Amino acid sequence: MNNTEKIRLQNDALRLGMVRNGLFHVTSGIADQGAGFVMRARQQVAAYNNFTLDNDPYGEHDFGAFELDGQKLFFKIDYYDLETRAGSPDPADPDVTCRVLTVMLASEY
Incomplete structure (x- = not known):
C-alpha cells in the first residue's frame, strides 16, 4: 500500500470517528x-x-463540500505532530500524526 492509500484510509476512518x-x-x-x-x-x-x-486531486479524501439546511459547508483534514504544535513529519504514519478535521461554513473559509 502506498502513502496516498494509507492517508486516504486514515482520513476516511477519521471522518467515521474511528481513528486513535x-x-x-x-x-x-x-x-x-x-x-x-x-x-x-x-x-x-x-x-x-x-x-x-x-475537490480531491491527490486522492487523500481530505476535503469536501456539501449543503446542510440551505448552507454551504466545507470540511478539511490537516496533519499535525502528536502535540498539534507543528505539521506531521509523515501523514501516512498514525504513530506520529494527529489528524484534525475542521468543519466550517463556506463563508468562513
Whole structure:
C-alpha cells in the first residue's frame, strides 16, 4: 500500500470517528447553529463520498463540500505532530500524526 492509500484510509476512518489520533473541530459559525446542526454536520461528513478530481486531486479524501439546511459547508483534514504544535513529519504514519478535521461554513473559509 502506498502513502496516498494509507492517508486516504486514515482520513476516511477519521471522518467515521474511528481513528486513535484524531480531533473533530467546528468553527464558531457552525457551533452558533446549535447542537442539532453540529450533529447533522458531523453525520454528513461521515457519510460524504463525493470525492472527485476537482475537490480531491491527490486522492487523500481530505476535503469536501456539501449543503446542510440551505448552507454551504466545507470540511478539511490537516496533519499535525502528536502535540498539534507543528505539521506531521509523515501523514501516512498514525504513530506520529494527529489528524484534525475542521468543519466550517463556506463563508468562513
